[in-house]
Amino acid sequence: MNPLIAVVGATGTGKSKLAVDLASRFNGEIINGDAMQMYRGLPIITNQIPNEERNGIPHHLISCVDLDTEAWRIGSFKKEALRLIQDIRLRGKLPILVGGTHYYTQAVLFKEQLVDKEKTEEGGEEGEEAEESSTTDLPSTSAKWPILDASPEIQLQKLREVDPVMAGRWHPKDTRKIRRSLEIYLQTGRPASEIYAEQKLLKKQAVMKDEGLLRFENTLILWVHAEKEVLNARLDARVDDMVKQGLMSEAQKMSDYLQDKESQGITIDQTRGVWVSIGFKELAPYFAAVRQPDANEKDLEDIKQSCIEFIRIATRQYGVSQIKWIRNKLWRALSEAGVMRRLYILDSSDVSEWEKCIAQPSENIVQSMLDNQPTPDPKSLSELASTVLEAREEQMRAKNTDEPMKCFTCDVCRKTMTGEEQWQIHLRGHGHKRALKAKAKRAERDAYLRGREEEEKARRGDLDVK
Ligand SMILES: [Zn+2]
Incomplete structure (x- = not known):
């Protein structure tokens, strides 16, 4: 039946943990879909799941690329991931793709769309959004x-x-x-x-030609989601933890590598690959300051702290952009392919409820699919799931009405409204009615004055004739 499980969601929501849970329960193997976690020797900066938390589950495409290697393109990732999926299935096991870099995930989940082909191949890097x-x-x-x-x-x-x-x-x-x-x-x-x-x-x-549809019919996408405030607090704590675990020495290693290459006259493209990872680029001012001969301890510490604050900010922003990606691109692709029911939202806002909110429901869903039974309604999973899904459906309906929103300009008030509804509200509003009355009065006065002028002219005309 060729099943595929994909785990998506913002950084810090527990994707890796869920993947390990499911792999342990269903005899699975994990394929990492995070571009940064492919790098070797940087487990902290790239936020790799520690070996002791992997429960002996094979993890593929993690820690497999050296600093020296040119950053992977999306095409290479897709090819290798598809090969692994087939390989895992041939061994009678369940492939589980854990995406952090979501356009990687999407390239695996969906068949190519000829329309988008150019875009995914050329602009398929972080800046795609x-x-x-x-x-x-x-x-x-x-x-x-x-x-x-x-x-x-x-x-x-x-x-x-x-x-x-x-x-x-x-x-x-x-x-x-x-x-x-x-x-x-x-x-x-x-x-x-x-x-x-x-x-x-x-x-x-x-x-209609079967492009842009799911590559494998039996695909499940599990979106681990958490409320924004909860997630932000968790991410801040994680940055502090990374610092404690040795973030600085990993970043130092990368910085030294760059220095070393530079001294050999080799320039490294720092706009791609691990060089844009959060936790390294924000520390650049610190490493530059350290290299100054007159650097003093106090100043260096201040710079370091401000860089770490930037890491916190960037991490939160990254989380937001990942969610945006799911809500826009992944969602649109699923709805265009007519398979919205393949996406499940799991609420990880309360980590102490992991069993009840994440582990149990996701196990049930996967089990149903593997048993060829109907999977539950995605909205039935939790309040968060129904809220998010309904809000999004509403938004899609508004967008999908074939006529895009038109703008209306009121010449009287010199105001522009977007959409028929806003326009009707404006026409019935006090402001508009007052403006109309004022305009009518002006017109009346103008007419009166013009009348007087005409009369005056006529009289003068009369006099002239006489
Ligand atoms: Zn008006």
């Missing part, structure tokens, strides 16, 4: 098309001419989106609305 905004500020575009530096009003006016559909979709204050739509038109010579419509159609066709 920023795909839309990243192209906005390319210096070359505004140099080539000065209108992209013009005022938002002028840009909107131009967009109304070349792509009225997009112009109608954006609020005049949404200057970034207006600029982006205009930029697409300038770059491609085609209205962005036309391109989007075409992409939508291609996606639909892709799903």
Whole structure:
């Protein structure tokens, strides 16, 4: 039946622990899907599950790459993970993929979509999330098309001419989106609305052609989730723990490696791979300060503490971006493939309730799937699960109504509203009615004054004639 279990979620929620629990219970093996944990010799910075917590379960693609090796691309990861999945199954065991780097996970879970192929192959690195905004500020575009530096009003006016559909979709204050739509038109010579419509159609066709669907029919995705405050507190504590465990000496090792290479005249691309890992790049100012000949203890300690604070901040931000990824990309892919029921949210907000909230429910779900029984309704799992899933469904419904939100501008009040509903509310509001009355009064007064003027003219005319 080719089953596959994927465990996803923000850092610090207990993904690795759940994977070990499930592997122990169902005779499984674990494939690490975290790009950083692939590096050898840096267990603390990359947050690898310690050997004593692995319960003897084989872990693949963990601690398998040296600092010297060029960072893996998503294609190599996918290929190796798929090979391992097959290999684990052939040995009669259950493959469990634990994703920290979620676009790695997604590449394994879903079949290729021809539409997205270019994107996943070229932009498949950490910066992928920023795909839309990243192209906005390319210096070359505004140099080539000065209108992209013009005022938002002028840009909107131009967009109304070349792509009225997009112009109608954006609020005049949404200057970034207006600029982006205009930029697409300038770059491609085609209205962005036309391109989007075409992409939508291609996606639909892709799903009909069986692309972009789950690679393995019997896939379960377990999302270990925790409330934000709880998670943030846990992450802060984890950073402190990492420092205690020897974060500084691992970072020192990396810094020394870079120094060593530099002295040999070799430059290392620090924009990829382990060099962008949280816990290393934030410490750069500290290591630079240490190398100063006049460095004093007190200052160094201050710098170190402020760097550690940045590690805390970056860790929390990373958690947020991982969740965003699940909510947007993974969710969209699942809903496009029509398999939302494959995603289960497990509430890890209270670690003392691990058995009840995480271990038990996930075991039941996996067991049902392996027994070929219907799996439970994802919303039935917990309050957190039903809240998150319902909110998201609502959001998807709002987004999926075929007409995208249109903007309405009230000429009387000089205000713009997004969406029919807001527009109706405005039309019925006091502010608008007052403005209408004021306008009517002005018109009345103007008419009266004009009338007087006319009369005056007529009288003067009369006199002139006489
Ligand atoms: Zn109005």
